[in-house]
Amino acid sequence: MQILVVDDDSIDREMLRISLDEAGKGGYDISEATSVESALALIEQxxxxxxxxxxxxPGxxxxxxxxxxxxKPRLGGTAIVMTSGEDDDSLALECIEAGAQDFISKEDITRGKLEKALLHAQKRFEIEQRMHQSYLQVKELAEKDPLTGLSNRYHFEESIKVVIANNQRTGASVALLALDLDDFKDINDTLGHSAGDQVLKEAVRRVSMCLRNNEGFARIGGDEFAITLSNISSISVITIVANRIKKAFNAPFMVEGREVRCGISIGAALCPADANESQGLxxxxxxxxxxxxxxGKNQVCFYELHYQEExxxxxxIQNAMRNIMEHASxxxxxxxxxxxxxxxxxGFEALIRWPAAHGAYTPDEFIPIAEESRLILDLGRWIIKTAIEQVAHWKREHKKELSISINISPVQLxxxxxxxxxVKVADLAKISNRDVILEITETALIKDNEKISQSLKALSDLGFRIALDDFGMGYSSVSHLLHFPIHIVKLDKSLQLADANExxxxxxxxxxxxxxxxxxFTVVAEGVETEAQLQTCAKLNIDRAQGYxxxxxxxxxxxxxLF
Structure with missing residues (x-):
């Protein structure tokens, strides 16, 4: 056993050496130091x-x-037994609290007591080390994200409080970047969670390459991350870092031999300009x-006050939708x-409207919120069931061949x-699958999602008809008409002529x-509002018309x- 005796009194050192030699019978290798400085030098070596x-x-x-x-961790792997000429319980407690494992009065030093103190000190130190290691492991589990090794939300929120406090003392600003991977759910849904984990780890590597060592980086949700930038003197610093990160996502991710594109959306806020505490920031x-x-995703956006109102x-709106779906209709x-x-x-097209008794929000406003919150899944089922049952009733009541067109979002697909x-709803309503037309927009096809493609093919194979809505508005690709099971094309109302046919x-x-x-393709002209427009549609052999x-x-x- 390697023992270091630290005492400025030569007589006391000699007494300790004799006691140790007797106790250890030559099994102790003893070194001596006469001051704290000389002891530290020996411990270093x-x-x-x-x-x-x-x-x-002394000193x-x-x-x-x-x-x-x-x-100092590199100096801390040693058990310590404190000695003193004073036999004082409070002194002994002070030594233990400082980090010693045992205390023994010099008056009580005997061969047996000293040997016991050494063994007890070693064993206590081993137990303390194991407990400390367990504490560190639990602490890491509590503060670290197991997949990426980054700080988790709890640790990040605690650390940002410290960063804000430190910067407030110096008068500097703190920037917080909130990052979210674009269309990450599509990767999980298409390739599986294992592929998603690979993308997350690679995303962390790319972002880390854009940061300095003193910048906080944490995973605060599934595909959500946060970064703190301290001592900010100019917004341009934030812009440079954010654009550097965005550029790092230009290259595709290689996952299981496939190229996967994944952008990143970044939001930035400043303390104290936008908020003066961590939660607000x-x-x-x-x-x-x-x-x-x-x-449009893959953007960098700074916080502005009117965003809060929006x-x-x-x-x-989201809360109101939940309430309506639970208690009303x-x-x-x-x-x-x-x-x-x-x-x-x-035929008819079913169009959803906000209930009059609960405010006045337009579909353009609440449908995107329903899609983002995935409330569209329950809402969409209600629309499908209500619309199919209604047209089935009209078909029976008026003995007419009628179809029902229902808008379906990419989330539903x-x-x-x-x-x-x-299939179940149509069967219960006793309506032919062919009489149910499911309208999609090109945004559903642009996603190139395998599940969407499979759903469209399955519906088409079962006899349901697929209509491509708003064709000719903004982005339109003829290739979609070739590669997806589309039966009906609805021409956007922006294509209607305002004046003469020329x-x-x-x-x-x-x-x-x-x-x-x-x-x-069966062609439907939308937005027909004048007799001249209707006549133009007939002249061009457009099959169907819809409009005011x-x-x-x-x-x-x-x-x-109407009947």
């Missing part, structure tokens, strides 16, 4: 099993040496990040679709139970209608008048 340390030392006393040793950065998502409005209105040749009603649900717009409308007819000239969206009771 050599590892000792036990240090026998005098409480009273720095023994307690200071204990504190110094315990503060996190909230502001989250709102800015949410705004970056709304602006965020609150969206929050209110939305409204469905129906807009008739006519044959351009006979001007007879051949990713639901593995959607197909079986629609000019480029007429040529565009004519070209599109001829192309779609040659590909055997023919019928406005109406309550079911008013539809009876």
């Amino acid at each position: 050599q590892r000792f099993d036990v240090i026998v340390l005098d409480y009273r030392m 720095a006393d023994g307690i200071e040496l204990v504190i110094e040793i315990r503060s 996190l909230k502001c950065a989250d709102i800015a990040m949410y705004r970056a998502k709304q602006k 965020f609150n409005r969206r929050f209110d 939305f409204r469905l209105v129906y807009q008739a679709i006519f044959s351009t040749e006979t001007r007879a009603i051949i 990713s639901d593995p139970e959607l197909v079986s649900y629609i 000019g480029k717009q007429y040529g565009l409308l004519k070209g599109l209608s001829l192309m779609l007819a040659s590909m055997d 000239l023919l019928a406005k969206p109406s309550e079911p009771t008013d539809i009876e008048k």
